[in-house]
Amino acid sequence: MKRFLLIIAALLLAALHLSGAEAWKARWIARSYCTETGNAWVAFQKKVELQSVPSVLPAKIAADSKYWLWINGEMVVNEGGLKRGPAPGDGYYDTVDIAPYLKAGQNCISVLVWYFGRSGFSHMGSGICTLLFEAIGDGVEILSDDSWDACQHFAYGTASGKTTNYRLSENNVRYDARRFNSEWYKGTSKKLGSAYELGIAPGSAPLGRLVPRPIPLWKDYGLRDYESVRRSGDTLICHLPYNAQFSPYMELEAAEGKVVRLVTDHDDVFGAKCVGGEYVTRAGAQSYEHLPWMNGEYMYYIVPEGVSVGKVQFRETGYDCGFDGYFRCDDPLLNEYWQKAQRTLYVCMRDTWMDCPDRERAQWIGDVVHDLGEAAYALGTSSAALTRKGLLEFFSWAKPDGSVYAPVPCSNWFKELAQQSLAAAGWYGLHDYWFYTGDDALVSTVYPALRKYLHETWAVDAEDLPVERTKGWNWADAGKDIDKMALLHPWYYLALKGEQALAGRLEKMDDVAVDEAMMERLKESYNRLFWNGSFYRTPGYDSPADDRVQALAVVSGIAGPDKYDAILRVLDERREAETYFMRYIIEAYFVMGRPEKALERLREYASCVMKPDYSTLWEHRNHHGSSNHAWSGHGIILMGQRLAGIVPLKPGFEEFTVRPQMASLKHIDCRVPTPFGPIEVVLERRGRAGAGASASGVGDIGAGASAGRRGCHINASINVPPSTTAVVTDSRGHQLRLSPGIHKVVL
Numbered sequence: 001m002k003r004f005l006l007i008i009a010a011l012l013l014a015a016l017h018l019s020g021a022e023a024w025k026a027r028w029i030a031r032s033y034c035t036e037t038g039n040a041w042v043a044f045q046k047k048v049e050l051q052s053v054p055s056v057l058p059a060k061i062a063a064d065s066k067y068w069l070w071i072n073g074e075m076v077v078n079e080g081g082l083k084r085g086p087a088p089g090d091g092y093y094d095t096v097d098i099a100p101y102l103k104a105g106q107n108c109i110s111v112l113v114w115y116f117g118r119s120g121f122s123h124m125g126s127g128i129c130t131l132l133f134e135a136i137g138d139g140v141e142i143l144s145d146d147s148w149d150a151c152q153h154f155a156y157g158t159a160s161g162k163t164t165n166y167r168l169s170e171n172n173v174r175y176d177a178r179r180f181n182s183e184w185y186k187g188t189s190k191k192l193g194s195a196y197e198l199g200i201a202p203g204s205a206p207l208g209r210l211v212p213r214p215i216p217l218w219k220d221y222g223l224r225d226y227e228s229v230r231r232s233g234d235t236l237i238c239h240l241p242y243n244a245q246f247s248p249y250m251e252l253e254a255a256e257g258k259v260v261r262l263v264t265d266h267d268d269v270f271g272a273k274c275v276g277g278e279y280v281t282r283a284g285a286q287s288y289e290h291l292p293w294m295n296g297e298y299m300y301y302i303v304p305e306g307v308s309v310g311k312v313q314f315r316e317t318g319y320d321c322g323f324d325g326y327f328r329c330d331d332p333l334l335n336e337y338w339q340k341a342q343r344t345l346y347v348c349m350r351d352t353w354m355d356c357p358d359r360e361r362a363q364w365i366g367d368v369v370h371d372l373g374e375a376a377y378a379l380g381t382s383s384a385a386l387t388r389k390g391l392l393e394f395f396s397w398a399k400p401d402g403s404v405y406a407p408v409p410c411s412n413w414f415k416e417l418a419q420q421s422l423a424a425a426g427w428y429g430l431h432d433y434w435f436y437t438g439d440d441a442l443v444s445t446v447y448p449a450l451r452k453y454l455h456e457t458w459a460v461d462a463e464d465l466p467v468e469r470t471k472g473w474n475w476a477d478a479g480k481d482i483d484k485m486a487l488l489h490p491w492y493y494l495a496l497k498g499e500q501a502l503a504g505r506l507e508k509m510d511d512v513a514v515d516e517a518m519m520e521r522l523k524e525s526y527n528r529l530f531w532n533g534s535f536y537r538t539p540g541y542d543s544p545a546d547d548r549v550q551a552l553a554v555v556s557g558i559a560g561p562d563k564y565d566a567i568l569r570v571l572d573e574r575r576e577a578e579t580y581f582m583r584y585i586i587e588a589y590f591v592m593g594r595p596e597k598a599l600e601r602l603r604e605y606a607s608c609v610m611k612p613d614y615s616t617l618w619e620h621r622n623h624h625g626s627s628n629h630a631w632s633g634h635g636i637i638l639m640g641q642r643l644a645g646i647v648p649l650k651p652g653f654e655e656f657t658v659r660p661q662m663a664s665l666k667h668i669d670c671r672v673p674t675p676f677g678p679i680e681v682v683l684e685r686r687g688r689a690g691a692g693a694s695a696s697g698v699g700d701i702g703a704g705a706s707a708g709r710r711g712c713h714i715n716a717s718i719n720v721p722p723s724t725t726a727v728v729t730d731s732r733g734h735q736l737r738l739s740p741g742i743h744k745v746v747l
Helices: 002-019 332-347 365-378 381-396 418-425 427-437 440-457 484-505 509-530 547-556 561-573 579-591 595-609 635-643
Strands: 040-050 058-064 066-071 074-080 091-097 105-115 130-137 140-143 149-152 156-158 173-176 210-212 219-225 228-232 235-254 259-264 277-280 284-289 294-302 307-318 326-329 646-648 655-658 667-672 679-686 713-720 725-729 735-738 741-746
Touching: 040 130, 040 140, 058 066, 058 074, 058 105, 074 091, 074 307, 105 130, 235 259, 235 332, 294 307, 326 332, 326 635, 332 365, 332 595, 332 635, 365 381, 365 418, 365 427, 365 579, 365 635, 381 427, 381 440, 418 427, 418 440, 418 484, 427 440, 427 484, 440 484, 484 509, 484 547, 547 561, 547 579, 561 579, 561 595, 579 595, 579 635, 595 635, 635 646, 635 667, 713 725, 735 741
Parallel strands: 091 210, 173 277, 655 725
Antiparallel strands: 040 105, 040 149, 058 091, 058 130, 066 074, 066 105, 130 140, 156 173, 219 307, 228 235, 235 284, 235 294, 235 307, 259 277, 259 294, 326 667, 646 655, 667 679, 679 713, 713 741, 725 735
């Protein structure tokens, strides 16, 4: 019953996401001279007299673009609001219980709004700096209208020097402490000025529909000391404990008008300017916390003469989820890789899944495919809401012809990445998210858009192979010798495979039959036209064999075991696949029953994306690109699914299997968070390594060799969460169904 109610609630939320139909009594308010100024900050304030305080008072708050909320001088929300774009032209709103901060008598509500005022890869602005605030409860009604005070916060402006690159909606921020009362939010200063009502009803253009915030408010870890602080010339070099999203803080004594520059070691990445800041001093003792978040391993305070800096600290904020999953084994390299991959994944979470938190902050959908699987094995289950949001946005931004593109939300990039879009729409994307979470409501919501995309947007030729879509950005991977057409067809096959499973869940059996027939025809045509006896290649493609193509043919199921020996030779000889595609190269080795080779490539890959003294992973092998790309952590998925062998058999891990392919590893201790509680597995290998079980994907376990063959037995301790079942095959070949509790099994 509880699960049914959760599904109904999710369906209602999804319907609200798509309709945006919600009545508001409040009105959008603004200050006229800020509406078209980029990087503007506006202070809003309202004095409210209360006879009594209700036990609960939910406030609904929306802004373009971000806001900070104080009540009676106390911080209530540290960076509220989400970058705009549940669909083009629309926005999100937060819901915050403000009752604990109110009192009988006079109350002061203060809101600081930061208006980006520029395009970016993660935000579609409305063109107006504005606020909407509505709190209605027992005997209380607080609404944004022309009775509020408002004034441009003149201390904030744009920092000098080079502006941030075009991908970012945020700009560098300057704070001039001489130009505004730093304690205005306490309500003790003179009247700010008058707000005015825009005359735009909530739900109307250009501010659009408002959708409830689908992810948690940020977790605030509080002000903390840096790991170390040293001075070099005019610069304080502050070492953070790891690459984090944070706001720098400082206490100082200064003469008036001195400029302290605030940058991190990620100030310029791969030739792209990232976010930084400046602080202009007033005379005397003062303190300052830079509100826009930065990220990096090091914070630099560049201090001019005439300024004496005392305490420096940082405030980490980030997505509110735990580091609930883990993988530990007898290989220190893999343990280090897991930890750095987990840290990289976390620093790439905020308003959306970000390809990186510095240069772009963009939700490239190919990255999301990796991130959603990593999160399922490494982070708390609340992380799934960020994937849900991303997939809803992905399909809600579809063009009239049904084509989907990335990144979204976005206001200055509209190109389709066909192969990444197929990956997101298919087996490793939407399907895997559903299988990890059991989110039937999302499947119901996006299925019509998925169906249209695969069967109307895409055309097939006389051989029932998909026709290349040439108007977008036909990116398949970094590196060279990429046989793009030979890659396209397995991606389309995997998209049909994912859709078929979702159609079955929705009991759309006619769709299941259509997908099955298309997959069968595609597989036959591909094997007939693209297999040359030694490897797959596009007819007429004259570069060397593409290792990516061979791997994708294997993991999709297009290539059968009769081709494995030939494909293994190609994978052993060719090493062109880059970070984005390496996941499928390694997985192909596992599928073909070569866990030793898979482990060898995983170790090699981990060494190439890790670098000493960095807590996060590099974008490309050999430390090229940016130093915090979560797609580089896709080994998390392979370590959980393949080495530890923990794979869902039913959505949400309601039923799962443990079929490890440990190769030469002797010990594995793994925990996987699920909606029912954590799965905990401890494995001890006895005897020499065997081939291990093969599998063709999440929820699709192949029949391969049992883990205990070739003289190798694995002593397993399996903690089965409540309301779930584990299905395992023991060393004698007997299938066991394990009920909730801790079980000792020999595999």
